[in-house]
Amino acid sequence: MSAGLDNLKHVVVLMMENRSFDHMLGALRAADPRINGLTGNETNPDTTNEPAPVAPLAEFQSQLDPDPDHSFPAVQKQLFFPAAGPPAVPSMQGFVQSYSDVEHNVAHSHKIMYYFAPGKLPVLHTLAQSYALFNGWFASIPGPTVCNRAFAHYGTSFGKVNLDIFYVVEPYQSVYERLLAANRTTKLYYFDPSSSTQEVVNLLKNQPQIFATYQQFLDDCKNGALPDYSFVEPNYSDHPGDDGGEQLASDQHPDHDVQAGEQFIASIYNAIRQNPDLWQSTALLITYDEHGGIYDHVPPPACIPDGFQASLADTGGMPFAFDRLGVRVPAILVSPWIAKATVVPGPEDPANGRVFEHASIPATITQHFIGNYDNRSPREKAAQTFLDLLTDEMRPDADCPSFQLD
Amino acid sequence: MPQPPVIRVPKPSRSSYQPHRLLSKNSLLQNHVKHFRELEKDLPPGQQTGMPIDSILTEGQAAEYIRRMTVRLHRPLGGV
Numbered sequence: 347m348s349a350g351l352d353n354l355k356h357v358v359v360l361m362m363e364n365r366s367f368d369h370m371l372g373a374l375r376a377a378d379p380r381i382n383g384l385t386g387n388e389t390n391p392d393t394t395n396e397p398a399p400v401a402p403l404a405e406f407q408s409q410l411d412p413d414p415d416h417s418f419p420a421v422q423k424q425l426f427f428p429a430a431g432p433p434a435v436p437s438m439q440g441f442v443q444s445y446s447d448v449e450h451n452v453a454h455s456h457k458i459m460y461y462f463a464p465g466k467l468p469v470l471h472t473l474a475q476s477y478a479l480f481n482g483w484f485a486s487i488p489g490p491t492v493c494n495r496a497f498a499h500y501g502t503s504f505g506k507v508n509l510d511i512f513y514v515v516e517p518y519q520s521v522y523e524r525l526l527a528a529n530r531t532t533k534l535y536y537f538d539p540s541s542s543t544q545e546v547v548n549l550l551k552n553q554p555q556i557f558a559t560y561q562q563f564l565d566d567c568k569n570g571a572l573p574d575y576s577f578v579e580p581n582y583s584d585h586p587g588d589d590g591g592e593q594l595a596s597d598q599h600p601d602h603d604v605q606a607g608e609q610f611i612a613s614i615y616n617a618i619r620q621n622p623d624l625w626q627s628t629a630l631l632i633t634y635d636e637h638g639g640i641y642d643h644v645p646p647p648a649c650i651p652d653g654f655q656a657s658l659a660d661t662g663g664m665p666f667a668f669d670r671l672g673v674r675v676p677a678i679l680v681s682p683w684i685a686k687a688t689v690v691p692g693p694e695d696p697a698n699g700r701v702f703e704h705a706s707i708p709a710t711i712t713q714h715f716i717g718n719y720d721n722r723s724p725r726e727k728a729a730q731t732f733l734d735l736l737t738d739e740m741r742p743d744a745d746c747p748s749f750q751l752d
Numbered sequence: 753m754p755q756p757p758v759i760r761v762p763k764p765s766r767s768s769y770q771p772h773r774l775l776s777k778n779s780l781l782q783n784h785v786k787h788f789r790e791l792e793k794d795l796p797p798g799q800q801t802g803m804p805i806d807s808i809l810t811e812g813q814a815a816e817y818i819r820r821m822t823v824r825l826h827r828p829l830g831g832v
Binding site: 363364406407411412413468469472490491492509510511536538539540541542543544545547548550551554555557582583584585586592594595599601602603605606608609612742743744745746747748749750751752 | 753754755756757758759760761762763764765768769770771773777778779780781783784786787788790791794811812814815816818819821822823825826827
């Protein structure tokens with residue numbers, strides 16, 4: 347066991363919304379060719395059959411309006427166009443066509459190929475270049491938010507590929523219930539009551555004691571009261587605050603402001619970073635639930651089936667056995683025990699590459715805090731875990747950035 | 753003693769705040785409202801919000817409904 351793992355007392359997961367790896371981090375390849383980002387030569391055909399190129403023109407807001415379609419059928423088009431789906435291999439050529447289906451405007455459809463220029467996202471880009479960046483972290487399902495977030499909480503979506511509320515199928519339990527049963531501590535921190543928790547409203551009803559607010563997270567970090575495992579949710583909506591002020595959505599879901607999400611990520615990082623005891627005993631994973639219909643160039647790989655079959659009504663008639671992953675998303679593991687500028691290879695490295703998905707979250711938490719635990723989905727049992735990235739050497743304070751929020 | 757690098761994080765534009773954004777533009781929030789509505793059906797009549805969800809047309813209105821339901825369900829906030 348590494349010294350970093352030996353010192354680990356807390357794991358925090360922050361899951362943002364609806365942005366692909368290339369959209370947020372693809373620009374970083376220019377400075378570090380180990381990062382499997384964009385070469386600048388990637389294109390998708392538009393509806394006039396002209397190539398729409400990737401371009402470093404992504405803006406913080408007002409560019410992806412209307413919201414790109416990321417329902418299961420739309421994502422299949424994004425992955426397989428011009429084919430309808432398997433057994434074809436994902437071409438990653440249907441993103442522009444799919445966005446044209448939402449709004450019939452050729453010029454606007456090209457914006458689905460835009461990515462953030464180097465340095466435009468100071469928080470995400472700094473963290474990606476300072477800690478461990480995963481080249482191969484994929485959404486669990488080629489579909490929308492709720493079923494993907496379910497994999498982070500339960501290691502499965504219980505056969506769902508859509509946004510409907512779902513009900514737990516025995517014998518599977520959420521990672522939170524497992525931890526409580528093992529006398530471990532855990533909390534789901536939602537932003538505030540007006541934003542609340544996404545996807546696990548059933549848990550809120552049945553296990554309200556495991557929920558708390560973002561302000562409580564900040565207080566718990568300051569007071570050294572963080573539980574073993576924390577899952578943090580951003581603010582999902584623009585709404586008035588309790589003090590009458592304005593609470594800006596920080597989830598980065600289009601068309602919410604990406605800079606608000608940058609500030610939110612920085613605030614979570616700073617809260618941990620500013621408590622020295624917490625900083626050296628905590629690992630923070632920042633990831634995104636799914637790609638939101640936005641371009642990425644890496645074909646999602648196959649995976650072990652999950653033991654469920656999706657409803658054909660939800661898939662547009664395409665059989666789906668939860669045996670292939672969704673589109674690649676950003677994922678960064680932060681800890682002073684991680685070697686500077688670690689890049690975890692993905693499918694681009696057939697010899698050493700590792701594939702992660704959201705089931706890796708409960709798999710890692712269960713392995714570290716509980717140990718052997720059998721009642722888990724096939725996908726979770728097969729998922730890669732990530733705490734082996736902690737090393738024997740803790741980096742000096744001067745080597746770890748801080749953020750100053752305007 | 754060397755100091756850690758400090759990275760400045762710009763504030764979003766004031767015009768970013770759009771609570772009147774139509775809910776129809778965000779299928780996630782639309783479904784968030786539906787999930788809470790499904791739970792609300794199980795609450796005793798006296799604890800229901802009384803808000804017809806068909807009247808929820810904007811993001812700000814959705815947030816208000818979600819707030820009322822969260823307060824009802826989350827005991828530390830005074831819920832059921």
